[in-house]
Amino acid sequence: MFTIDKQTLSDLNAMSWNASSLLDFFDNTITVGGRDVLYDYFLHPLNDQEQIQHRQEAIAYLAAVDMDKLFDKYMMDDLERYLSLPKEVYSQSQFSYYVDKFATNFWSLTYEKERLLITQSIKEVAQIIINLSVVFENASCSDKPIGLLARLSHSFSEITADFNLEELQKVSLGKNTLNAIIKYDYIFRNVKRNDITEIFAMWYTLDALRSVAKSLKRKQLVFPQFIEKDEGENLLNIKGLYNLALENPIKNDVEVKRCQNIWFLTGANMTGKSTLLKSISACVYLAHLGLPVPADSMQAMLFQGLITTINLGDNLIAGYSHFFNEVRRLKMIAGTLEKKGKIVIVLDELFKGTNYQDAYEATLKLMDSIAGIEDAVFFISSHIAELSTELKKNKQVAFRFLKTEMQDDKGVVFTYCLASGVADEKLGMWFLEREKVFDTFEKVKSAQ
Structure with missing residues (x-):
C-alpha cells in the first residue's frame, strides 16, 4: 500500500476540503457514483506498476472517445432507488412472480408511482447494458492498449453471458409489453440483482475514468x-x-x-x-x-x-x-x-x-x-x-x-x-x- 496521510493530502490541496483542489480539477464526473469512484482513487494511491499502467491506458483510450451523452446523473439516481426498493419474496419462476404482482394489486392507482419507476428503470437498465456492450466491444477491437477496460470487459461478458442482448435492445427502446416488464423486473431485481449492482459499478468506473480523460485533453498533461x-x-x-x-x-x-x-x-x-x-x-x-x-x-x-x-x-x-x-x-x-x-x-x-x-x-x-x-x-x-x-x-x-x-x-x-x-x-x-x-x-x- 502506498503511504500517504491527511497532512500530506492537505498540503497538496488534494481533496475538496478547500477550493481549487486537485480532485476538483479532474472531477468532470456526471454521476454521483462516478465521483465516489474518483474520490476513492484520490484516497488510495497505487504502488503496483501494472495497476498504474492499466489505469493510464484506460484513460488515454477514453480521451479519444466521446461518451458524455451516455451518462445521465438523474437517471442513475432513479436506478439506485429502483434497486433499493424492498426486496420481493423470491419467486421460483417468472410466472409465480407475475401472479404475485397481480395478487398485490400492483397495477392499481395505489401502486402507480412504483409501477412507473419500475417501467422506466427496466428501460434504462437495458440501455446501460447495451451501451456498455458497445463501449467494451469497441475498446476490445481497438488497436490501442485499453488497460483496465480489458478487465472490465471480461467481467461484463461473464455477467451478461446468459442475457439476450437482442431482446434487451428492444427493451431499451421503452415500448415494452406487460409481459416484458414483469419478466425483466423479475430478472433485474431478483435473479440478477447483484449482477446489476456490479454493472452499475462498472458504469461509475467508466464515468470516473472518462472524467480524468477530459482533463487530459483540456490541459497540457502527460502520463509519467x-x-x-x-x-x-x-x-x-x-x-x-x-x-x-x-x-x-x-x-x-x-x-x-x-x-x-x-x-x-x-x-x-x-x-x-x-x-x-x-x-x-x-x-x-x-x-x-x-x-x-x-x-x-x-x-x-x-x-x-x-x-x-x-x-x-x-x-x-x-x-x-x-x-x-x-x-x-x-x-x-x-x-x-x-x-x-x-x-x-x-x-x-x-x-x-x-x-x-x-x-x-x-x-x-x-x-x-x-x-x-x-x-x-x-x-x-x-x-x-x-x-x-x-x-x-x-x-x-x-x-x-x-x-x-x-x-x-x-x-x-x-x-x-x-x-x-x-x-x-x-x-x-x-x-x-x-x-x-x-x-x-x-x-x-x-x-x-
Missing part, C-alpha cells in the same frame, strides 16, 4: 513513466513541471540523481519555494494514482509513499506548540522510512517554530542523519542559507534555489526559475523599507 532501479542514475526526472492552480505558470525541470537524493532548497520569502515543493509533490502523488501530471515529461521510480510537511500548524487541542508538532512529525517520518524505505519526503522551512540557532543545529543534524539513505528522496527547504557551508561537505546534497533579480525600475523581480546553488538575497529589510513600515512608526512617535 516508471523506471526500474537499475535503469540509469535518476530517481526522479520531471521536465517542464508546473502548478495546476496557476494561470500562467513558470515551468521548471526537476532532476534527482541517485548520488544526490537530498535537495537543499533556499530562497527568500515569496520566491516560490513552497509552490515548487507542492508542484513536485503533486506530480509524485498523481503519478501513483495512475493519472496524468502537469509537466512536459516525467520519469520516476515506483515509490512506496509520500509524506510532506508544508503547512503544519499548532495542535491546540492536544496542547502541542508548532515546534513540538514538527518534532512529532519528524518522528513519524523516521518510523515510516524505517518500514517503507522508498518514499518521497518533503519538508518546507523545517524548525521555524524555534529560534535561529536551534533551527540551524537541528537542520544540520537532520541532514547528517539522513545522509547515507539511498532509496528515499528528500526535498528540504530553508531560510538558513548559512547551512550550505557545512552541507557542502556532504556529497549527497544537491543545492537549488529560486532566482530573484534586482531591476532599477521594478526593484526585486521574482523569476520563479529554479537554479543550482544557494540563494544569498536578504529581502526582509528591503520589503520593510519599501512599504515604509518604520516611517509610519516614526510618524506616530512624532505626533505624541
Whole structure:
C-alpha cells in the first residue's frame, strides 16, 4: 500500500476540503457514483506498476472517445432507488412472480408511482447494458492498449453471458409489453440483482475514468513513466513541471540523481519555494494514482509513499506548540522510512517554530542523519542559507534555489526559475523599507 496521510493530502490541496483542489480539477464526473469512484482513487494511491499502467491506458483510450451523452446523473439516481426498493419474496419462476404482482394489486392507482419507476428503470437498465456492450466491444477491437477496460470487459461478458442482448435492445427502446416488464423486473431485481449492482459499478468506473480523460485533453498533461532501479542514475526526472492552480505558470525541470537524493532548497520569502515543493509533490502523488501530471515529461521510480510537511500548524487541542508538532512529525517520518524505505519526503522551512540557532543545529543534524539513505528522496527547504557551508561537505546534497533579480525600475523581480546553488538575497529589510513600515512608526512617535 502506498503511504500517504491527511497532512500530506492537505498540503497538496488534494481533496475538496478547500477550493481549487486537485480532485476538483479532474472531477468532470456526471454521476454521483462516478465521483465516489474518483474520490476513492484520490484516497488510495497505487504502488503496483501494472495497476498504474492499466489505469493510464484506460484513460488515454477514453480521451479519444466521446461518451458524455451516455451518462445521465438523474437517471442513475432513479436506478439506485429502483434497486433499493424492498426486496420481493423470491419467486421460483417468472410466472409465480407475475401472479404475485397481480395478487398485490400492483397495477392499481395505489401502486402507480412504483409501477412507473419500475417501467422506466427496466428501460434504462437495458440501455446501460447495451451501451456498455458497445463501449467494451469497441475498446476490445481497438488497436490501442485499453488497460483496465480489458478487465472490465471480461467481467461484463461473464455477467451478461446468459442475457439476450437482442431482446434487451428492444427493451431499451421503452415500448415494452406487460409481459416484458414483469419478466425483466423479475430478472433485474431478483435473479440478477447483484449482477446489476456490479454493472452499475462498472458504469461509475467508466464515468470516473472518462472524467480524468477530459482533463487530459483540456490541459497540457502527460502520463509519467516508471523506471526500474537499475535503469540509469535518476530517481526522479520531471521536465517542464508546473502548478495546476496557476494561470500562467513558470515551468521548471526537476532532476534527482541517485548520488544526490537530498535537495537543499533556499530562497527568500515569496520566491516560490513552497509552490515548487507542492508542484513536485503533486506530480509524485498523481503519478501513483495512475493519472496524468502537469509537466512536459516525467520519469520516476515506483515509490512506496509520500509524506510532506508544508503547512503544519499548532495542535491546540492536544496542547502541542508548532515546534513540538514538527518534532512529532519528524518522528513519524523516521518510523515510516524505517518500514517503507522508498518514499518521497518533503519538508518546507523545517524548525521555524524555534529560534535561529536551534533551527540551524537541528537542520544540520537532520541532514547528517539522513545522509547515507539511498532509496528515499528528500526535498528540504530553508531560510538558513548559512547551512550550505557545512552541507557542502556532504556529497549527497544537491543545492537549488529560486532566482530573484534586482531591476532599477521594478526593484526585486521574482523569476520563479529554479537554479543550482544557494540563494544569498536578504529581502526582509528591503520589503520593510519599501512599504515604509518604520516611517509610519516614526510618524506616530512624532505626533505624541
